[in-house]
Amino acid sequence: MAEAGAKAGAKAGATSPRERYRTQVRAEIKERAWEQIASTGASALSINAIAKQMGMSGPALYRYYAGRDALITDLIRDAYRSLADSLLAASAGGPDLAVLANAMRAWALEDPQRYFLIYGTPVPGYHAPDDTTLISGEIMALLLDACAPLAADSPAAPFDAHLDDHREWADGHPAPSTVLHRALTFWTRIHGVLSLELAGHFAGMGFDPALLFADELDRLLAP
Amino acid sequence: MAEAGAKAGAKAGATSPRERYRTQVRAEIKERAWEQIASTGASALSINAIAKQMGMSGPALYRYYAGRDALITDLIRDAYRSLADSLLAASAGGPDLAVLANAMRAWALEDPQRYFLIYGTPVPGYHAPDDTTLISGEIMALLLDACAPLAADSPAAPFDAHLDDHREWADGHPAPSTVLHRALTFWTRIHGVLSLELAGHFAGMGFDPALLFADELDRLLAP
DNA sequence: AGGGTTTGTGATAGCCTCTAACTATATTTT
């Protein structure tokens, strides 16, 4: 599955059999890694365990990944890509904040630990690779597109003026600052309910997290 | 510092010198643990390293904590307690949502990893001890008290009805469900902005997180 | 001062990451 971005176009034989094998092994490594992460969390991910699971002995994996961090970095990249793709697919029928929000929640519930790999506790030393910020820029663009239609009804907050001076992150998107503000708010609020739900903080409380999410989304759409 | 909750009441000599030493060592262990967590994150916390830092060799620490998990559990408990105390102190001048929110943010910024110990990525196997739910109940009560005054102006949402059927978590608090709803929203929204800020997701974006927080708080106070 | 408790020690097992030296196999070049 997946197989995206592989096809080499005209010259079909562009990938040597060795390289083919290599990418295949890397794919299996990641597959096992995701299984492990889903069940035990990213902090417990073990290169060694993956190797043995694949029938090869420990250090062999270092031919494919420079180390644990390199593997995790790759997983983070894939997680970002997967999220962006999901939101992109959700935007296929035109920009729609509600659809976007629900796609985000569905994606998160599909594998909570994958969500936390992106939005969870940061590990102090670590810095995400540059291309992830590119992908998150993609996501932002989708969000801004979806926010643009329903703008301009809320009174301009003082924060909007501040945003006007700091719109670098919008990467040239033509939306007015009220829209940037809305996108930001969408992000923080959705993340707020979602991350608390995924972390289990609503567990003993009795109410249905889905309804809280829906309610928050409603207020986001019609402030 | 801290020293809270120690005093043994009337019979001052209730603590034997041995027990005194014991609690003192445990305190130092936790102190070192907090330093380590602040600088390298909870996932990298090492019993061994703490022991050596304290001049004793590895397994000695197991006299004071049953294991790494027991230590972390204790730290989580203390984090909850510290947060609750901060919010309690902030509530001293009467219930006030804005003061509460700012106290929460100040507490979080003081040691982001401590915040994440409570609200960060959950580790799949782990279940927090019962008494933490008690403390989080304390916090909820403060929140509900602060939300009660400024209620009843927003139209009753469908979710309010659902909450009326699930008010166990409010632990007998007499507030109407619109207030429960407001408290919940306060929690998720504050956590939304705060956790993204602490995790560094606003880092490259240019705007001032404090202003975004203030803006979100404003809209929370006057919806 | 003696006796039981408690604290710390080193040894050990069993994980882990990661490096290094070596072998076997596959690919590429002559």
Place this chain on the structure above:
DNA sequence: AAAATATAGTTAGAGGCTATCACAAACCCT
């Protein structure tokens, strides 16, 4: 086809970790 090179895997080992155990030393209390 044969030789040279590149790559995938192996085992061994250093050094880290958690955690248990048996043992020695210190301590508190009667």
